[in-house]
């Protein structure tokens with residue numbers, strides 16, 4: 001059986017759970033508690049040197065990281081129902097969407113880490129913080145942990161991050177969905193799955209007003225169809241406060 005190291009509230013983990021749910025695939029669930037820095041343990045870093053979740057362990061014991069890559073592997077290995085466009089151009093468009101959304105993650109961190117991660121990190125002593133930061137593999141994430149623990153993002157920074165998510169994601173989606181029913185053509189694909197966890201957070205906390213059908217009718221209709229899919233519930237894309245304490 002497949003084994004998934006993940007977090008209930010982690011956006012990248014949510015993508016993989018959605019993909020698994022669409023395909024009706026069962027998996028063994030291993031929750032990684034980000035507030036305990038379990039993803040920076042030597043054993044975890046050996047499997048994913050980037051020190052982030054999700055991480056998938058295949059049935060033969062090999063491991064894979066990067067949510068977009070994991071989803072592509074799942075679709076290639078378990079082709080039904082297909083989640084990648086057949087047309088090579090649309091398939092390339094799908095990959096560009098995933099890459100684009102990946103590039104917006106820093107803006108989501110500003111909001112997502114202000115929940116349970118901040119509560120825990122702010123309690124660490126300077127010595128504990130230094131010891132934990134030393135194990136974070138990337139400079140960007142070291143900075144994000146430092147900010148979360150000691151210098152919470154300001155209102156101006158939150159407003160800027162919100163603006164980048166609204167224009168970089170919602171505006172771009174509205175434009176695309178005015179041309180095709182889904183982000184990478186005529187069928188629901190990994191491009192849509194890639195955007196779901198971000199849109200969920202915009203809808204529930206970051207910018208619910210921007211999701212109104214009067215403001216962005218295409219995005220609002222897309223979001224209603226996404227939430228009506230059984231996989232959305234199986235994958236437990238739930239409000240942050242319903243999954244509190246999960247990091």
Ligand SMILES: N[C@@H](CCC(=O)N[C@@H](CS)C(=O)NCC(=O)O)C(=O)O
Nearest residue numbers: 010011012052053054066067068141
């Ligand atoms: N590009 C990666 C991003 C993974 C990622 O940022 N995971 C977050 C949770 S959504 C994480 O592990 N954060 C903890 C940290 O950075 O310390 C992917 O798509 O898998």
